[in-house]
Amino acid sequence: MERQPHALVIPYPAQGHVAPLMKLALQIASHGVKVTFANTESTHAKIKASLPENVEEAHLISFVSLPDGMELDDDRTDWVKLNDSIHRTMPGYLEDFILKVNGPNANQKFTCVVADTSVGTVLKDEAISVSKDVPAWTSTEIGWGFPDPVFQKLFFGFYTIFPQYYKFHDWFLCNSIYELDSAALQLVPNVLPIGPLLASNHVATFAGNLWPQDSTCLQWLDNQASGSVIYVAFGSSTTVDSQQLHELAFGLELTGQPFLWVIRSDLMNDGSLAKLPEGFINRVSNRAKFVEWAPQEKVLAHPSVACFMSHCGWNSTMEGLTMGVPFLCWPYHADQFCNRNYICDVWRIGLGLRKDEHGVITRNEISSKIKTLLSSQDIKANAVHVKEVARKSLHESGGSSCRNFNNFIQHIKSI
Numbered sequence: 001m002e003r004q005p006h007a008l009v010i011p012y013p014a015q016g017h018v019a020p021l022m023k024l025a026l027q028i029a030s031h032g033v034k035v036t037f038a039n040t041e042s043t044h045a046k047i048k049a050s051l052p053e054n055v056e057e058a059h060l061i062s063f064v065s066l067p068d069g070m071e072l073d074d075d076r077t078d079w080v081k082l083n084d085s086i087h088r089t090m091p092g093y094l095e096d097f098i099l100k101v102n103g104p105n106a107n108q109k110f111t112c113v114v115a116d117t118s119v120g121t122v123l124k125d126e127a128i129s130v131s132k133d134v135p136a137w138t139s140t141e142i143g144w145g146f147p148d149p150v151f152q153k154l155f156f157g158f159y160t161i162f163p164q165y166y167k168f169h170d171w172f173l174c175n176s177i178y179e180l181d182s183a184a185l186q187l188v189p190n191v192l193p194i195g196p197l198l199a200s201n202h203v204a205t206f207a208g209n210l211w212p213q214d215s216t217c218l219q220w221l222d223n224q225a226s227g228s229v230i231y232v233a234f235g236s237s238t239t240v241d242s243q244q245l246h247e248l249a250f251g252l253e254l255t256g257q258p259f260l261w262v263i264r265s266d267l268m269n270d271g272s273l274a275k276l277p278e279g280f281i282n283r284v285s286n287r288a289k290f291v292e293w294a295p296q297e298k299v300l301a302h303p304s305v306a307c308f309m310s311h312c313g314w315n316s317t318m319e320g321l322t323m324g325v326p327f328l329c330w331p332y333h334a335d336q337f338c339n340r341n342y343i344c345d346v347w348r349i350g351l352g353l354r355k356d357e358h359g360v361i362t363r364n365e366i367s368s369k370i371k372t373l374l375s376s377q378d379i380k381a382n383a384v385h386v387k388e389v390a391r392k393s394l395h396e397s398g399g400s401s402c403r404n405f406n407n408f409i410q411h412i413k414s415i
Contacts, residue, residue, distance in 0.1 A: 005111040005412045006034040008098070012116040013043040013068070013082070015236035016313050020175050021116060022047075023197035025061060028114075031409045035061045036110075038097070040068040040086065042076050050212060066093045077266070111415050114173065171408060175318060177393045178400045180347065180386065192404040196318045196390055199297055214291035217260055217299065221289075224258050224304040230370060231299055231325075233262035234311040238332045239269035244360055246277050251366025253280065257306070257374070258287040262294050300325050307373050312339040324387030326350055326379045328369055330361065349383040351376075 007028055011021035022037070029035045039047055044065035051063075068082065069089030076082055102109045175195040178185055185191055221229060230252065234240075240248070245268070252259050267274045281288070296316070299305060300323040308320045309328040317339045320327055327350025329340040343350040351369050353361045373379060393401040 003109070004032075004034050005415070006036070006108060007412065008101075008110045008113045009035055009037050010094070010113065010115045011037075011039065011043075013040045013086070016315055017116050018043060018047070019199075019315055020197050021114070023199055024114065024173065024175075024194075026199075027194075027197065027405065028409070028412075029061050031406075033111075033409065033412055034108075036101070037061055037063050038094070039063065039065055040090075041065045042068065064097070066090065066097060112412050171411070173408065175314065177390055178404075179389050179393060180321075181342075192408055194401045194405040194408070196322045196394070196401075198319070198322065213293050213295045215295055215298075217289050217291050217294050218302065221260065221299065221302045221304045226303045227306045228258055229302075229304045230255065230257050230259040230307055230309060230328075231305050232259060232309040233294065233296065233316070234267075234330065234332070235313045235316060236264070238311045239267060241269055242272075242275065245274060247360060247363045248366060249276050249280050250363035251361075251370075252288075253284055254363055254367035255370045257370065258304075259284075260289045260291070260294070260299065260305075262292070263290055264292055297323070307370065309370075312336040312343065314339060317343065318390075321347065321349060321383070321386045322390040324383045326373055326376070326383045328353060328373055347382060347386050349379060349386055351379070 007025075009021055009025045009028075011018045018039070025035045025037050037047075044063060047063060067089065068076070069085035070076065070082065074081065098110060170190065172188060172191040174185070174188075174191050174193045175197045176185065176193040177195050178193045181193065185193055232248075232252070252261070263274050265273065281290075297319050300308060300319055305323075305325055307328055308316070308325045309330060310316045310320060312327070312329050312331045313336060317327075321343075327343045329343055329350050329352045331337045331340045340350075340352055344352050351373050353365060353369055355361050356365070393399045396402055
């Protein structure tokens with residue numbers, strides 16, 4: 001009996017990492033490859049709670065949990081502690097698990113491992129560029145440029161470990177599109193751009209969300225005028241202080257436009273619940289919708305959405321450009337500044353928000369940039385063009401991402 005190819009997929013336990021790996025796992029499974037999706041215990045519980053009933057049976061995917069090394073009552077929102085624990089204990093647990101699966105049952109042995117690469121300096125503020133064709137960023141915008149020195153050290157560790165992977169990995173799968181990112185991709189050996197990874201390409205459109213989605217916003221969007229709604233969402237880890245939250249609220253109010261705002265319960269950087277300005281909700285109640293988590297791909301694909309105010313995380317960037325939605329960019333950390341540069345300077349499908357001398361993005365800046373964005377025919381046209389490029393990359397008849405993914409699948413099956 002011919003052995004079925006079997007992939008072990010291992011994400012870093014955070015929403016922005018689990019989601020694209022889940023989409024990739026579903027795509028791999030749809031080509032007849034058995035997939036085991038390994039999570040830490042806490043992430044595993046959240047995934048299982050949001051999992052459609054038929055996913056495991058329909059997609060040849062099984063979900064397993066591995067200990068993260070922390071005690072039951074430890075705070076798993078403490079990313080420094082969690083990351084340290086994972087890197088101390090996970091290799092041993094993972095090795096034991098692989099040896100167990102690769103034991104006497106030859107038909108279940110792992111053919112390959114697909115692992116998240118995420119595993120962080122005070123410099124003079126100068127522009128940095130790795131290529132004349134790749135947009136530069138400043139040293140204050142580098143991936144580990146956090147004001148908190150603890151997080152700075154943590155993320156610097158991520159970036160210094162990354163080059164070591166080249167020594168023992170055969171391929172680097174990238175949720176990107178060659179035609180939109182060729183200058184950077186040509187600098188990386190053995191990289192396969194296979195994006196955009198979209199939940200909408202799979203049964204039940206399961207996207208690996210760790211929070212329950214509030215789909216009532218879709219019905220609300222149905223009642224809004226075409227191309228009128230400002231969609232505001234800052235991903236799963238961005239936080240703000242009360243002053244910035246209020247400026248954002250007042251800025252949205254000043255536009256006079258309808259808006260859909262994703263406000264997570266953990267949005268505030270001091271741990272408190274988000275408290276909007278007094279009377280704000282009543283004043284905008286006839287043109288605003290607030291949710292804690294949204295089905296983002298469906299929102300961005302809705303004809304009522306005019307623009308996307310985003311933190312420029314890579315998942316959000318890929319989803320927005322694939323749906324042809326212009327961006328209002330509000331980067332926070334890590335790769336988000338570089339992503340902003342691509343959106344604004346390379347693809348020209350959005351505008352950036354600028355902080356004042358006190359480090360605050362003011363209500364007038366927000367209102368002004370939204371009005372400029374909504375009136376720019378050039379940005380809208382560029383967004384449509386980029387959307388077409390992204391969609392073509394997935395075409396079975398010669399699309400670059402489709403071709404790269406098929407080559408990867410053939411590689412798995414040939415092992």
